Amino acid sequence: MEILVCVRRVPDTAENEIELNRAGNDIERDDLVYSINEWDNYAVEEALQIVAKAGGNVTVVTIGSDEDEEVLRREMAMGANQGVLITDDAFNGSDGKGLATILKAFVQKGKYDLILTGVQAEDGSAQVGGMLASLLDYPFASLVNSIEVLDGKKLKISREIAGGNREMNEIDLPCVLSIQTGINEPRYVGMRGIRQVASLEIPTYGASDLGIDEGLVGVGAAKVQRSDYFVPALGKGAEMLHGSREENIENLIGLLKAKGGLK
Amino acid sequence: MARIFAYIEHKGGVADDSAAELAAAARKIDPAASPTAIVTGWGADLDTVCNSLKASYTEVWKIANEALAYPNGELVRKALAKVVPHGSLVLVAHDHFGVDLAPGLAIKLDAAFVSDAVAIEGLDGAFLKVVRQEFGGQMSTHVRCDISSGAVINVRPGSFKPIDSAPVNGAVTDKSPEVGVLTSGRRYVGTVVADAGDVDISKETVLVSIGRGIQEKDNVAIAEELADAMGAAVSCSRPVVDAKWLEKSRQVGSSGQTVKPKVYMACGISGSFQHLAGLKGNPFIVAINKNPKAPIFQVADVGIVDDLLEFLPELTSKIRELK
Numbered sequence: 001m002e003i004l005v006c007v008r009r010v011p012d013t014a015e016n017e018i019e020l021n022r023a024g025n026d027i028e029r030d031d032l033v034y035s036i037n038e039w040d041n042y043a044v045e046e047a048l049q050i051v052a053k054a055g056g057n058v059t060v061v062t063i064g065s066d067e068d069e070e071v072l073r074r075e076m077a078m079g080a081n082q083g084v085l086i087t088d089d090a091f092n093g094s095d096g097k098g099l100a101t102i103l104k105a106f107v108q109k110g111k112y113d114l115i116l117t118g119v120q121a122e123d124g125s126a127q128v129g130g131m132l133a134s135l136l137d138y139p140f141a142s143l144v145n146s147i148e149v150l151d152g153k154k155l156k157i158s159r160e161i162a163g164g165n166r167e168m169n170e171i172d173l174p175c176v177l178s179i180q181t182g183i184n185e186p187r188y189v190g191m192r193g194i195r196q197v198a199s200l201e202i203p204t205y206g207a208s209d210l211g212i213d214e215g216l217v218g219v220g221a222a223k224v225q226r227s228d229y230f231v232p233a234l235g236k237g238a239e240m241l242h243g244s245r246e247e248n249i250e251n252l253i254g255l256l257k258a259k260g261g262l263k
Numbered sequence: 264m265a266r267i268f269a270y271i272e273h274k275g276g277v278a279d280d281s282a283a284e285l286a287a288a289a290r291k292i293d294p295a296a297s298p299t300a301i302v303t304g305w306g307a308d309l310d311t312v313c314n315s316l317k318a319s320y321t322e323v324w325k326i327a328n329e330a331l332a333y334p335n336g337e338l339v340r341k342a343l344a345k346v347v348p349h350g351s352l353v354l355v356a357h358d359h360f361g362v363d364l365a366p367g368l369a370i371k372l373d374a375a376f377v378s379d380a381v382a383i384e385g386l387d388g389a390f391l392k393v394v395r396q397e398f399g400g401q402m403s404t405h406v407r408c409d410i411s412s413g414a415v416i417n418v419r420p421g422s423f424k425p426i427d428s429a430p431v432n433g434a435v436t437d438k439s440p441e442v443g444v445l446t447s448g449r450r451y452v453g454t455v456v457a458d459a460g461d462v463d464i465s466k467e468t469v470l471v472s473i474g475r476g477i478q479e480k481d482n483v484a485i486a487e488e489l490a491d492a493m494g495a496a497v498s499c500s501r502p503v504v505d506a507k508w509l510e511k512s513r514q515v516g517s518s519g520q521t522v523k524p525k526v527y528m529a530c531g532i533s534g535s536f537q538h539l540a541g542l543k544g545n546p547f548i549v550a551i552n553k554n555p556k557a558p559i560f561q562v563a564d565v566g567i568v569d570d571l572l573e574f575l576p577e578l579t580s581k582i583r584e585l586k
Contacts, residue, residue, distance in 0.1 A: 139448030158455065231402070252549065
């Protein structure tokens with residue numbers, strides 16, 4: 001099975017306090033720790049597990065700039081056979097449909113049985129996989145948390161639905177699936193593994209290589225554009241305890257007693 | 264003004280809570296809006312839902328089709344693409360169904376797509392101003408959406424307060440004949456119900472709940488000891504289940520359990536909306552997190568910025584001393 005996994009390099013929300021920059025038009029990007037989008041990493045692991053059983057190859061692709069090569073190499077160190085960087089100034093400012101349009105052009109240059117994305121990236125839109133499937137007229141399933149290859153032509157998958165229940169589906173290949181975290185346990189990647197793939201060539205493609213009409217992508221085609229970032233209103237906000245740890249514990253115990261939190 | 268539609272999810276003949284929230288969201292786009300409900304399904308349940316919606320929607324479009332007896336997002340999308348006029352605005356709940364349906368629907372309608380709207384600030388010419396969140400709720404953004412060729416807008420459940428208004432006695436229009444035969448390369452084969460766990464956290468009155476901040480499996484014992492001292496049960500957020508440190512039955516959130524404790528200790532939990540969706544009954548929330556920007560502090564009653572791996576054991580021993 002030929003599998004394409006679409007990945008993205010994002011600021012790691014577990015490692016960073018995300019703050020507004022001084023101009024107020026973006027987040028403060030200096031000193032941010034970036035990593036592979038968590039959902040995408042599960043998608044790559046799932047692809048590797050499928051080809052380990054069913055045979056085939058895993059290609060990881062990202063749309064971005066030279067800096068994004070590091071996540072491709074990380075996923076190649078996990079075992080992906082090939083990394084591909086799609087990069088062009090014409091792509092800057094693309095909205096979800098723009099990104100899906102770029103990926104569609106790349107998909108049509110190859111021959112993939114299965115295309116995986118993460119459920120969502122740092123902006124929480126959860127949109128590119130579903131859009132890509134619709135542009136390609138492929139079947140799509142979101143929030144996928146198990147995959148079983150039934151034969152060369154279809155998969156049995158489950159989708160995560162409310163209450164921890166799972167919606168079982170059969171889906172024909174080729175198809176697009178968006179992968180939910182927890183579907184597997186992604187393998188560890190050490191520095192040694194990354195060094196081993198450091199010199200592998202990563203091909204790059206631009207708009208003309210992919211035959212993309214520049215009028216359909218980039219900021220000019222984006223119907224959805226972010227105009228600013230701002231710090232969320234604090235609702236009522238928590239009463240913060242600012243004392244020493246000992247004082248905070250004492251205060252908290254008093255509050256817990258009053259609220260029935262200690263039995 | 265473009266026509267506004269609200270896609271109504273339903274189960275067992277009852278419309279989802281989002282039905283009233285989408286009507287409220289439509290009025291944020293246009294205070295004079297009279298949105299049309301679209302309901303897909305099959306059989307008596309569908310008719311029951313359509314009739315119940317007549318009180319709050321002036322027009323209800325019914326799409327009855329045996330293939331839609333279960334709401335397979337692929338088939339619902341094909342049905343909607345056939346009946347929704349070009350240039351319309353379509354509102355959908357941003358849940359496990361809306362995430363499946365909506366991005367592709369926007370493509371099929373050649374419309375813009377805005378995901379997970381938490382507020383709508385109205386129109387500015389052909390642009391709709393929407394508020395979203397990014398980075399797990401740590402940052403908000405204003406998004407400008409060009410709706411000149413229509414838009415599909417996914418609305419975060421719980422973000423729009425239903426409007427109380429007098430019943431409108433709306434009409435049901437049967438759009439089924441326009442849909443025809445529906446087939447898809449994805450076929451629903453059944454639902455697997457989640458395993459019940461050893462502890463039913465939905466019945467517990469005090470929960471010590473842990474998130475990614477617990478860092479590793481061995482540290483779960485720190486929370487278990489605190490819960491033991493407090494007479495509480497241990498629950499968790501999604502990353503703890505993803506890492507296989509606790510069973511799925513311990514997970515609080517939209518894809519886990521709905522809980523309604525009196526006291527909820529959120530330890531190392533950032534507070535994503537999916538997690539908070541599982542927290543009902545207005546509990547007293549204590550948040551302990553080393554990241555002062557964690558969204559959980561917006562909804563908690565009391566917050567402490569500290570390293571929980573040090574804080575929790577000290578809290579446990581202090582509680583034990585008092586006993």
